[in-house]
Amino acid sequence: MREKTGVFAKIRRLGGFTIVELLVAAVMLSIISLAAFQFYGREHQVYSVQEEIVNAQQNARIALDELTVNVMSAGADLPAGFAPVIxxxxxxxxxxxxxxxxxxxITVGDHTQIQQARPIHTHDTVTCFDxxxxxxxYLVHLNPSPGEPSGEWFTLTGTSYNNGNGWQEISHLENLQGEPKPGDYVLVLEEAKYYxxxxxxxxxxxxxxxxKIRNGQAPQIYAEDIVDLxxxxxxxxxxxxxxxxxxxAGRNARDIQNVQIMVQSRTQKRDPHWPTDGGYRLRTLTSEVHLRNLNLL
Structure with missing residues (x-):
């Protein structure tokens, strides 16, 4: 048969793809695109979950390290009768x-009076407070009178030596809530409360x-998304x-030998695919600390 020539043959050659071919190509492109988006979505979700878990682990580690260091220091150079742990x-x-x-x-001497203009007197050396x-x-009231606290913080304003009677003195800024009595003591206390x-x-x-509440000051956030301690x-x-x-238990804190610490953190966001713990991923860290200072008390 003779090949067609002329205008009609030229039109067929320039016609391109048929409608069926275009539809097949569109379907294949849609399938590939959908698979790519699903892959990206899964990878993004895995990455987000892993990032949340890493943050939770870091928060737990920060909290545990802080607690471990401070618990280890408990009781260092504390006078007798002062609880190292509550x-x-x-x-x-x-x-x-x-x-x-x-x-x-320092131990408070018997010349100390409640008159607020007067400093706290002692026979001990006060230069270590400079x-x-x-x-x-911190002032510890060993035998507080009714209405007085067992201890109180005050701002140290100065130290001095009284040549007239041989007393050494430390001065305070605030009015004291309790009278410093002989046998009470003042120390550079580090106190940390965690909850x-x-x-x-x-x-x-x-x-x-x-x-964390440090030395009676306002509470501060130390670590976030910590759910158990x-x-x-x-x-x-x-x-x-x-x-x-x-x-x-009716026991003395000075009998403590070791403290076991458990910190549990969780992810900041819920994972809709995680079936337990309300959708949160939990991470738990533990440590056991030997209180070496209490063995010396």
């Missing part, structure tokens, strides 16, 4: 840790956080024991 078995737990920052403390002028130090806040605000309810105290002494609350 425990609250509250689920999540609360702990108060105390230690003497520089080993310096570096802390303008900072908060979990999950109720104080909508933000706290959505994102519980580890709080637990302490177990391993006691020595005449009756070795393991307790969750020292005071409730």
């Amino acid at each position: 425990s609250y078995n509250a689920n999540p737990d609360t702990i108060v840790i105390r230690y003497n920052k520089n080993g310096c403390f 570096l802390y002028i303008g900072q908060q130090v 979990i806040d999950s109720t104080s605000s909508d933000t706290a309810r959505a994102h519980p956080r580890l709080m 637990q302490f177990v105290y391993i006691l020595g002494g005449a009756v070795p024991d393991t307790v969750d609350d020292i005071e409730a």
